[in-house]
Amino acid sequence: xxxxSVEHVTHRYQTARDDRPVLRDVSVEIEPGQTLAVxxxxxxxxxxxxxxxxxxxxxxxxxxxxxxxxxxxxxxDDYRRYRRSVQLIHQDPYGALNPGLTVQETIAGGLRHQRIxxxxxxxxxxxxxxxxxxxxxxxxxxxxxxxxxxxxxxxRLVIARxxxxxxxxxxxxxxxSMLDVSMRISILxxxxxxxxxxxxxxxxxxxxxxxxxxxxxxGRIIVMFFGVxxxxxxxxxxxxxxxxxxxxxxxxxxxxxxxxxxRRRRSDATRIATERIEAYPAEVGCVFANRCPFARDRCxxxxxxxxxxxxxxxxxxxxxxxxxVPAVNVETVDEEVV
Amino acid sequence: xxxxxTRQAPVTSMAPAAELNGTDPDRQGSLLEVTDLTVGFGKVRxxxxxSLSIEQGKVYGLxxxxxxxxxxxxxxLLGLVQPPGxxxxxxxxxxxxxxxxxSYSGLRRLRxxxxxxxxxxxxxxxxxxxxxxxxxxxxxxxHPDVYPDRREGREHFEELLRLVRLRxxxxxxxYESRLSGGMKQRVxxxxxxxxxxxxxxxxxxxxxxxxxxxxxxxDIIRDLHDTLGTTVVFVTHDLAVVAxxxxxxxxxxxxxxxxxxxxxxxxxGDRRHPYxxxxxxxxxxxxxxxSSLRSIPGQVPDLNALPPGCRFAPRCGFAQPICHQVEPxxxxxxxxxxxxxxxxxxxxxxDGGE
Numbered sequence: 135x136x137x138x139s140v141e142h143v144t145h146r147y148q149t150a151r152d153d154r155p156v157l158r159d160v161s162v163e164i165e166p167g168q169t170l171a172v173x174x175x176x177x178x179x180x181x182x183x184x185x186x187x188x189x190x191x192x193x194x195x196x197x198x199x200x201x202x203x204x205x206x207x208x209x210x211d212d213y214r215r216y217r218r219s220v221q222l223i224h225q226d227p228y229g230a231l232n233p234g235l236t237v238q239e240t241i242a243g244g245l246r247h248q249r250i251x252x253x254x255x256x257x258x259x260x261x262x263x264x265x266x267x268x269x270x271x272x273x274x275x276x277x278x279x280x281x282x283x284x285x286x287x288x289x290r291l292v293i294a295r296x297x298x299x300x301x302x303x304x305x306x307x308x309x310x311s312m313l314d315v316s317m318r319i320s321i322l323x324x325x326x327x328x329x330x331x332x333x334x335x336x337x338x339x340x341x342x343x344x345x346x347x348x349x350x351x352x353g354r355i356i357v358m359f360f361g362v363x364x365x366x367x368x369x370x371x372x373x374x375x376x377x378x379x380x381x382x383x384x385x386x387x388x389x390x391x392x393x394x395x396x397r398r399r400r401s402d403a404t405r406i407a408t409e410r411i412e413a414y415p416a417e418v419g420c421v422f423a424n425r426c427p428f429a430r431d432r433c434x435x436x437x438x439x440x441x442x443x444x445x446x447x448x449x450x451x452x453x454x455x456x457x458x459v460p461a462v463n464v465e466t467v468d469e470e471v472v
Numbered sequence: 473x474x475x476x477x478t479r480q481a482p483v484t485s486m487a488p489a490a491e492l493n494g495t496d497p498d499r500q501g502s503l504l505e506v507t508d509l510t511v512g513f514g515k516v517r518x519x520x521x522x523s524l525s526i527e528q529g530k531v532y533g534l535x536x537x538x539x540x541x542x543x544x545x546x547x548x549l550l551g552l553v554q555p556p557g558x559x560x561x562x563x564x565x566x567x568x569x570x571x572x573x574x575s576y577s578g579l580r581r582l583r584x585x586x587x588x589x590x591x592x593x594x595x596x597x598x599x600x601x602x603x604x605x606x607x608x609x610x611x612x613x614x615h616p617d618v619y620p621d622r623r624e625g626r627e628h629f630e631e632l633l634r635l636v637r638l639r640x641x642x643x644x645x646x647y648e649s650r651l652s653g654g655m656k657q658r659v660x661x662x663x664x665x666x667x668x669x670x671x672x673x674x675x676x677x678x679x680x681x682x683x684x685x686x687x688x689x690x691d692i693i694r695d696l697h698d699t700l701g702t703t704v705v706f707v708t709h710d711l712a713v714v715a716x717x718x719x720x721x722x723x724x725x726x727x728x729x730x731x732x733x734x735x736x737x738x739x740x741g742d743r744r745h746p747y748x749x750x751x752x753x754x755x756x757x758x759x760x761x762x763s764s765l766r767s768i769p770g771q772v773p774d775l776n777a778l779p780p781g782c783r784f785a786p787r788c789g790f791a792q793p794i795c796h797q798v799e800p801x802x803x804x805x806x807x808x809x810x811x812x813x814x815x816x817x818x819x820x821x822x823d824g825g826e
Contacts, residue, residue, distance in 0.1 A: 175682035175683065175684065175685075176653075176682055284771050284772075285538075286771055287771075314537040314538055314709070314772065315537060315709060315710075315711070315751060315754055315755060316537060316750070316751060316754050316767065316768035316771075316772070317767065317768075317771070318754065318756065318767070319754050319756070319765050319766065319767035320767035320769075322756075323767065341682065341683065342756070343683075343758045344755070344756035344757040344758050344760075345756045347756065347757075347758055347762065348756040348762045348765060351762060373758055383684060384683050384684065385758060387683045387684050387686070387687035388683055388687075388712070388757075388758055389678075389686065389687070389690060389710070389712035389713050389715065389716045390712055390715060390716070390757065390759065391711045391712040391715050391752065391755045391757050391760070392715055392739065392757075392759070392760075393715040393716075393735045393736060393739050395715075395759065400687065400691075404687065405691075407684065408684050408685075408687050408688040408691070409637055409688075411654060411684055411685060411688060412652060412655065
């Protein structure tokens with residue numbers, strides 16, 4: 135049985151201007167200890183998916199189940215256990231911390247409320263958790279407020295607070311995108327090692343394929359476009375051989391931190407797609423058709439179902455013509471460097 | 473504008489600006505000259521002792537982590553540092569004219585017609601209650617000397633919109649709220665270029681944009697540079713954007729310029745600052761080998777409590793005793809590649825190592 139499963143979830147936010155769904159018939163499964171990465175541009179629904187999984191919103195249709203039980207039907211201790219087991223790590227650690235609580239109080243609150251350890255052991259447990267997250271355990275540090283911490287320390291504190299509740303699933307929503315470059319790897323390494331030592335599952339939301347590749351190797355990935363899961367599969371497989379045009383374009387467009395590769399010519403497909411960047415998602419046919427450089431007639435009339443890619447176990451794509459998606463060119467072009 | 477021949481030669485011998493020493497400034501085409509600039513906010517020095525020369529027609533990337541002073545340096549180029557910030561020492565000169573000695577109206581003209589800026593928050597750079605077209609008309613009203621015939625100004629704006637790959641009819645009668653984040657960024661770039669500035673300063677032009685919008689903005693900046701020949705100075709924390717766009721790069725750390733050179737020197741040169749090397753190997757990417765990625769230990773120092781000696785020394789894997797005592801100076805090779813590091817500069821010896 136999956137640790138968490140999302141089945142046919144559709145959700146829309148009530149706004150005057152726009153009532154298109156943010157999630158359309160999304161289904162995902164997360165096994166214990168597994169990492170599921172979610173990528174897509176802003177507005178694609180990845181944060182809404184995270185919020186549905188953490189129970190912060192109730193989807194308009196479909197079910198979210200934890201350990202086989204619908205989270206919106208849980209009562210009493212079962213509900214408390216679910217809320218304890220699924221923890222959220224936000225993008226902005228400063229916004230996620232109560233500015234009026236010290237480091238000690240930040241962590242102790244959940245320990246007391248959920249009765250994780252006896253009252254007299256709370257202080258020791260706080261120190262243990264801070265150590266686990268690579269933070270100082272001295273008295274002066276315990277008495278600091280969030281504004282007295284660096285960005286990296288704040289994110290570590292958020293992680294320690296989440297770990298206090300003995301979670302089995304962490305939803306990390308852009309957990310490193312607001313951190314300085316020099317801090318990112320160490321926070322990702324911390325999350326990775328906690329995942330291994332505590333058998334944690336992750337829903338790892340990011341817009342950055344580089345970060346996903348580093349963190350979620352060995353796990354699975356889903357790529358979302360306007361509320362629809364357009365491609366899913368093993369992380370390495372999807373990054374090396376994308377089978378949906380949208381995934382391909384995201385990968386081809388990434389700026390390369392290597393001037394030899396950065397100056398390579400992007401494919402004409404990417405140029406065409408970036409020029410159609412303002413096109414609205416299609417209501418009929420494939421959701422990506424209006425922006426797709428490979429779209430044919432059928433794409434504008436029939437919605438493609440998610441289908442397993444030939445010869446690739448567990449790799450799914452919602453595209454009528456996955457075979458036209460080119461390989462991502464990552465060749466180095468030395469001769470162009472002056 | 474002052475005649476170039478009245479321009480003062482830069483005083484610091486080790487600074488990158490020194491590459492212009494003894495040469496004809498007209499031929500070199502140096503537009504902006506930052507000389508030993510220190511900018512303070514109270515006791516904190518956001519930028520300290522930075523010298524940099526911006527040459528005509530090139531694309532410059534200013535890179536560093538948050539709080540390193542890169543934005544303060546960029547705003548200094550426009551004389552835009554506001555109290556409590558102030559220039560403690562040093563100078564910024566545009567075509568030889570010291571910005572600190574320019575009148576208010578002179579600065580206004582400078583910022584409008586010579587050095588334009590697109591702020592990081594392009595989203596909030598517009599007036600929400602009037603159309604984009606009306607905002608352009610206001611700019612044309614304020615600068616009749618650039619376009620005596622305002623029809624010409626409108627036509628130029630339409631041309632610029634096409635350059636940033638927008639349809640003029642899509643933008644002119646539109647309010648800011650109807651544009652997406654990426655579109656606002658592109659309209660802001662078009663407006664910045666309306667009065668035909670020589671220099672375009674962009675603060676974090678791709679931050680907070682999606683990958684595809686980012687790609688579009690990068691391609692557009694390249695196109696603008698190729699088509700209009702505008703000198704571009706952009707600020708970013710993203711080395712990938714530097715690799716894509718910049719011809720020359722200046723890397724800052726805790727208020728100091730630690731390395732400057734061509735993009736190839738920064739990424740592949742023999743003498744590279746340990747911080748720059750570490751920063752490059754801390755960048756996750758889809759192509760880099762994940763096992764080669766290393767985070768930089770420790771954290772950026774508090775500008776209120778700087779370590780003695782080199783500011784990077786406490787985090788540096790190569791630090792020697794001297795690094796904790798004496799602050800290194802920028803040393804420049806013959807090609808203009810400048811590094812501020814005791815270890816690198818001792819190894820490479822007196823010839824600069826290239």
